[in-house]
Amino acid sequence: MMRERLNEKDMELNDLVKVIDLSFAYNGRAVLENVNLVVRKGDFLALIGANGAAKSTLMKLMVGLLKPKSGKVMLFNQDLKSFSQWSRIGYVSQQAAQINTSFPATVEEIVASGLYGGLGRFFKAGEKREAVGHALALVGMDQLSHRLIGELSGGQRQKVFVAKALVKRPDILFLDEPTTGIDASSQQEFYNILMDLNENQGITIVIVTHDIGNIFHKAGKIGCIRDKGAYIHETLDEVTEEHIAETLGYRILKGVKEHKLEVEE
């Protein structure tokens, strides 16, 4: 009895995000209806969907940037409405990719700004430098810390934004379409970094993308966002070509199971 309860408690602690009967509408038009999903510690969940399938909307609801019409989101078993442990969450927004390249700040300053919420603003210079250095090292950008952000390539900038999200050493990282506008080889490198963070740093990852070809063999779980709902496939083996075709509206030419995808655009 005692043991069972303990297990239940353990299970709960492992549920980092719980989306419960969540609905959302834009100007009265329902875009998500009764969505349920759980993200567990250690997951690498990719949310895929066609343009306009509300996958970014779902992520914004998960991190509290939007308020649900009904239902709720639990983060670390705390209702999002009263959530306060923001340092446990890292978020790479879509906005970040569209920043003005003439923004006058160095890589180091930008990564440090990830510390500023809550008590992070009171960090001593030494602690701050260490946290920033650590985060930049995780994404392999520690050599460029004094460069202006505008001098970097799109792929390098995106890695800096991940470092900014990692600087508080969060348990979970949310990324909203992070590879938009980045060349193919940088995308590969970017996904490899995410895989490394997930496998070697134990960081749970939730990523929104339409880039199924690249993400498929990196993510451990796939969530298909379609018809106002989320369909989570706990293992890659569950995902069929039909699932992907239904979700994205186009067919994958070669087998999903071989983990070698060719996408028909």
Add this chain to the structure above:
Amino acid sequence: MNILAYDFMQRAFIAGTITAILASTMGVFVVLRRMSLIGDSLSHAALSGVAVGMLFGFYPFYGALIFSALAAFLIEIIRKAFDKYAEVALAVVMSGGMGLAVVLISLGKSFNADLLSYLFGSLVAVTSTDVWLISGLGLIIIVSIIFLSKELFAISFDEESARVSGIEVNKINTYFTLMTAIAVALAVRVVGTLLVSALMVIPAAISLQTAKSFRSTFVIAVTVSVFSVISGLYTSFVFDLAPGGTIVLIASSILMLVIGVKRLGQS
């Protein structure tokens, strides 16, 4: 010739220097948030406040402060109605403020000369009450904005991720808007309605051309601004020119020079 021997020049230098620091500090954030024209909108609204003060017989500077603050909130409200077109709100409030000012001015026919000092600024006509107001409010704003500069930086860079990192974005935005409004009203007294925006935007623009980090952006903007005000005041006194205009001409010459030198360096 020691121009500081004159009381009115001492007041002008104190008020001018504080306004220079204030306008350029706010200006860096205003420019980064793509709100460069907010100074124009607020200062035109402040002008209608000046006219109200003159019409109803209270100190026009107070009218400027109140109307500038009201206009700031009006901008926020209109901005929400035009989600992706922030500049609509700025244009509406600017022309609305000017319209109101013109109507009020035509109602009170006698105060045209006094009004000119608010249109073009009259640093040398700054009273000791003005100096106290500018110093007191100015220092409060400068200190609080420096205190909040980390949060403001994060918000200017990426508002969404600032929210997710737990920064109270709405509260800080409201506070910043209100402080911008007060700063504009203070600057109206010094450089005038028509030139406020220049004092906010030009130093920030120069620093954007030259800065190697965010910290240096501030240092450059404040330095350029203080240099322009002090040298502008001195020049205008010696050659008997309008101080506000002289200050802005010096600042914009520096900007053109920086852009020119940068171009030469690139070619």
